[in-house]
Amino acid sequence: MRNINMDVLRGIAVLGLMFMNIYTFAVFEYDYTPSATPPFSDSLIYTINTVFIDGRFRSLFCLLFGASLVIQWQLWQSVEKQHKRLKVLACIGLAHGFLLWAGDILFIYSCAGWLTLKFSQQDDEKILRMGMLFLLLGAFISFLLSFIEPEFSPVTRSSESFLMAYDAAYSSYFAGFVSNFLMFIIMLIAVPLITMWMAAGLMLVGVYLYKQGVFVQGLTHSQLKLIVPTAISLTALRLLIDSDQSVFMYAIVEPINWLAALAMAICYCHIIVKIVKNTPSNWLLLQQAGRMSLTLYLMQTVIFILFFKVAYPTAALNFDRIDYWLVIAVVLVFQLFFCKVYSQYFTHGPCELIWRKLSR
Numbered sequence: 001m002r003n004i005n006m007d008v009l010r011g012i013a014v015l016g017l018m019f020m021n022i023y024t025f026a027v028f029e030y031d032y033t034p035s036a037t038p039p040f041s042d043s044l045i046y047t048i049n050t051v052f053i054d055g056r057f058r059s060l061f062c063l064l065f066g067a068s069l070v071i072q073w074q075l076w077q078s079v080e081k082q083h084k085r086l087k088v089l090a091c092i093g094l095a096h097g098f099l100l101w102a103g104d105i106l107f108i109y110s111c112a113g114w115l116t117l118k119f120s121q122q123d124d125e126k127i128l129r130m131g132m133l134f135l136l137l138g139a140f141i142s143f144l145l146s147f148i149e150p151e152f153s154p155v156t157r158s159s160e161s162f163l164m165a166y167d168a169a170y171s172s173y174f175a176g177f178v179s180n181f182l183m184f185i186i187m188l189i190a191v192p193l194i195t196m197w198m199a200a201g202l203m204l205v206g207v208y209l210y211k212q213g214v215f216v217q218g219l220t221h222s223q224l225k226l227i228v229p230t231a232i233s234l235t236a237l238r239l240l241i242d243s244d245q246s247v248f249m250y251a252i253v254e255p256i257n258w259l260a261a262l263a264m265a266i267c268y269c270h271i272i273v274k275i276v277k278n279t280p281s282n283w284l285l286l287q288q289a290g291r292m293s294l295t296l297y298l299m300q301t302v303i304f305i306l307f308f309k310v311a312y313p314t315a316a317l318n319f320d321r322i323d324y325w326l327v328i329a330v331v332l333v334f335q336l337f338f339c340k341v342y343s344q345y346f347t348h349g350p351c352e353l354i355w356r357k358l359s360r
Helices: 004-016 018-025 040-053 056-076 079-099 106-117 124-145 160-170 173-211 221-243 247-276 284-291 293-311 321-342 350-358
Strands: none
Touching: 004 018, 004 056, 004 247, 004 284, 004 293, 004 321, 018 040, 018 056, 018 293, 018 321, 040 056, 040 221, 040 321, 056 079, 056 106, 056 173, 056 247, 079 106, 079 173, 079 293, 079 350, 106 173, 124 173, 124 247, 160 173, 173 247, 221 247, 284 293, 284 321, 293 321, 293 350
16 A cells, blocks of 8 residues: 555655755855845744754655655565666756756765665664764764855845856856856765765665654654654754854754754654545645655756746845745645646656656
């Protein structure tokens, strides 16, 4: 029987990714850049992002990806077939990153998935140990790299550095393509240094959670007593050190956020599993979205590129956080409507179908 809980979680994850990814479609290297006098809504949304969104849906996606590798093994009993699927995903990710958006995660997932498969058939305790080891390794490397060139000066939309980056990305379509191409090369350099270890660690934790039955029954009482306080304390620590401008605190922010995001993502898994209860009739739209997560992810890129680069290129100079969220709301409704209509006629999403055919 198909795990409906995981479909719903995957749907939530792919739609939730928009809440952080959207800012990088304006000017990639600066993420969200506020005005010189940001409105109160900026602070409110930033806090919501930090507590509930930043890294949380990315971590959730990695957990689900790791769990899906176990399910594929159970179905196929063939690592070779899984490797081929990951190779195809890597090619899709490279095309996505070089041609459209430097923030691609598909190539990272394929590399991390390859590493995850090497340990996915070990005993549960070793899987968890390796997962945490990879996470700590990625966090430690990220911590060290943060000392290279710490940036404490606040950047606004009137800052010279931001305006230069904006001009480089928007002076022409070709300039935008070149800027994206170069940024993706930088992202690829970071894969073996940080992101692969982080993603593989999260995937192995996902493998462990799947084998523990968390995606079917949720967390046990003892697991909840560990995860919930961890999520709260790490998130609170992340908020507290935000105002500290020391080099050490600047370096430790991202590692703490990764660990906080993992704990929060596991909490999301528990909550959704308890609500959905693996019942097909519950949360049908999100289930459909989860079964077309690759299609929706790539569709988001196309929509946001058309919006920011073609329809409204001055958005990066004018939009506050609330404006970005309004765009997300429109895209979210559109994607759910697309899933509802498309699922009436087809079983697999268009990109999922292509992926399946290329992986044969």
